[in-house]
Amino acid sequence: MRAVLCGYYGKGNGGDEALLASLLQMLPASVTPLVLSGNPAETQSRYGVAACDRMSPQAVLRALHQSDLFIWGGGSLIQDATSLVSPLYYAGLMGLAQAMGLRTIAWAQGIGPLKHPLTRWVARQAFRSCAAVSVRDSGSADLVTHWHLPFLQAPDPVWALQAIPSPDLELLPAPRIAVSLRPHPLLTPNLIEAIAQALGHLQADTGASILLIPFQPVQDRAIAEAIQPALSGPSQILEISHPQQLKGIFQSVDMAISMRYHGLIMAAAEGCRCWAISYDPKVDALMSELNLPGWHLRALPPSPQALAQQWLQHYQSGSPLSASQRQSLTAQALTHRALLQKVIAP
Incomplete structure (x- = not known):
């Protein structure tokens, strides 16, 4: 067939x-x-x-x-x-x-x-x-x-995607914080600058390496390149084209800050703390379903210090999804496979 x-x-x-x-x-x-x-x-x-x-x-x-x-x-x-x-x-x-x-x-x-x-x-x-x-x-x-x-x-199928550990992080010391941003009219140059400064403060307070991950490099890389100069500690712009390796990155990440919907799913599925920046109803829905902390772009604090303080608090005391939550979401996502099997080979 x-x-x-x-x-x-x-x-x-x-x-x-x-x-x-x-x-x-x-x-x-x-x-x-x-x-x-x-x-x-x-x-x-x-x-x-x-x-x-x-x-x-x-x-x-x-x-x-x-x-x-x-x-x-x-x-x-x-x-x-x-x-x-x-x-x-x-x-x-x-x-x-x-x-x-x-x-x-x-x-x-x-x-x-x-x-x-x-x-x-x-x-x-x-x-x-x-x-x-x-x-x-x-x-x-x-x-x-x-x-x-x-x-x-059922939950998004990417919950059940088999991750492959990424070898690209070996030279970037732990702990690690991943950041995935994408262009949007509300993400102005001034706001990008505030986020960059906030990440610099967060890095200084945590000693973390910062991974800037463009999920769609042709769109996202310019934002990553605008942020990286504000980071005085270890950082890397990491482009991974293979989706299983992309998901595998989050196995070695302590916290993810993401606008990208599937960035949040991959990070949460691999047991990473998540902070969402929403630009779309699908991200709003994911935040609600998983009880993820974060802001909508319209409500993003303009102060780098305020951004950094909330991120630091979540880094220090926030929790990832529990193992049982992740297992449940993965099992539910596999219902999409059952549907295919039922319709294609009844």
């Missing part, structure tokens, strides 16, 4: 690559995947699977003609917060696959926000024709419930 895997793959985003790795890890052995990718050669080399250009109509049509299944592979594919293009692209592919007779699965979806009536209608039509739907958060569950569609809810 051949399945087309569709997501934001091959675009250099560590979170979406982790979703692809999780999906490949959970697919039944009877399925041969073909990935729609922004970088087919890299995807083929990294995962040992077939891939084609996600923006080539000829390649996509050929892939669909050769396949039995079409799987939306996790993440915030159906949202119109940035533009209408993304939800219409993904829903259009889903509709095409359904029209061509493929069985379709919406897997581990984080749906919304959907502000435009057109995208809400298109999304509902795409989901209602799926053989199975799974979602990763309560907000998505509420939306699918409102649509009167059957679904499964």
Whole structure:
């Protein structure tokens, strides 16, 4: 059986690559995947699977003609917060696959926000024709419930991604604090400077090495490069393209400060203290579900001293998720695998 895997793959985003790795890890052995990718050669080399250009109509049509299944592979594919293009692209592919007779699965979806009536209608039509739907958060569950569609809810599949210890930390002394920031209109140069100074204070108080981790280097690296000069102690900008190694970094980290949704999940899953900086409803939801401390960007204290003081307090007295919590979330995330097995090989 051949399945087309569709997501934001091959675009250099560590979170979406982790979703692809999780999906490949959970697919039944009877399925041969073909990935729609922004970088087919890299995807083929990294995962040992077939891939084609996600923006080539000829390649996509050929892939669909050769396949039995079409799987939306996790993440915030159906949202119109940035533009209408993304939800219409993904829903259009889903509709095409359904029209061509493929069985379709919406897997581990984080749906919304959907502000435009057109995208809400298109999304509902795409989901209602799926053989199975799974979602990763309560907000998505509420939306699918409102649509009167059957679904499964379970934590993000990256909770269950098998981590590989990273050798890249050997030269950076412990303790270690990881920082993952991403561009956002509210993250102004002045605020980046305040964060940089706060991290400098935190480093001086803890003696920690600072790991600056760009989850999507083409977007995030410039922020890391702006912060690093403010750090007088050991620091490193660490780009890891393999998602299992990226998750493995957090096995050797004492505290993570992250805007990136999957940065928080990876860190929490590996027993690391977490501090969230939210820019999006999905991060708000994760903070609520896990009771993570943090701020929304709109409420970030502008004073470096205030930032550093709260981070230091969490570093000294905060707690990571317990082993039983992590095991429970991982076990629940594997429900996404059970869904695939049920639908593909009933």
